[in-house]
Amino acid sequence: MSNSDKVWPTGLTEAESEEIHRNLIQGTQIFGMIAAFAHLLAYIYSPWLK
Amino acid sequence: MIYSKMWCVVKPSVGIPVFIAAVAIASFSVHLALTINTSWVKNFLNGGAKVVAAAPAADATVKK
Numbered sequence: 001m002s003n004s005d006k007v008w009p010t011g012l013t014e015a016e017s018e019e020i021h022r023n024l025i026q027g028t029q030i031f032g033m034i035a036a037f038a039h040l041l042a043y044i045y046s047p048w049l050k
Numbered sequence: 051m052i053y054s055k056m057w058c059v060v061k062p063s064v065g066i067p068v069f070i071a072a073v074a075i076a077s078f079s080v081h082l083a084l085t086i087n088t089s090w091v092k093n094f095l096n097g098g099a100k101v102v103a104a105a106p107a108a109d110a111t112v113k114k
Contacts, residue, residue: 008058017057047090
């Protein structure tokens with residue numbers, strides 16, 4: 001049985017933990033897309049892998 | 051979402067900086083290794099050179 005109002009040792013509820021995790025995943029995805037784009041530019045415009 | 055309840059037991063004020071620091075250190079290490087162990091990064095950053103890649107030695111004959 002899961003009590004959604006339970007406050008865990010970190011001071012968060014499960015809903016708050018899931019909200020933090022959603023935002024962290026989204027930030028990681030945005031960072032990853034920017035990094036992939038930067039690597040594409042580096043591949044095109046630098047001697048990397050040539 | 052998988053692992054979404056980890057912040058119930060890991061303080062976000064600790065876990066998130068550790069996560070970001072791990073990504074930053076790994077990324078920095080890879081780029082530092084590239085700049086140290088290759089010559090083209092330095093040549094590229096110096097600029098001015100059109101041709102960077104060097105052709106392998108054509109003279110591969112074995113001398114007796």
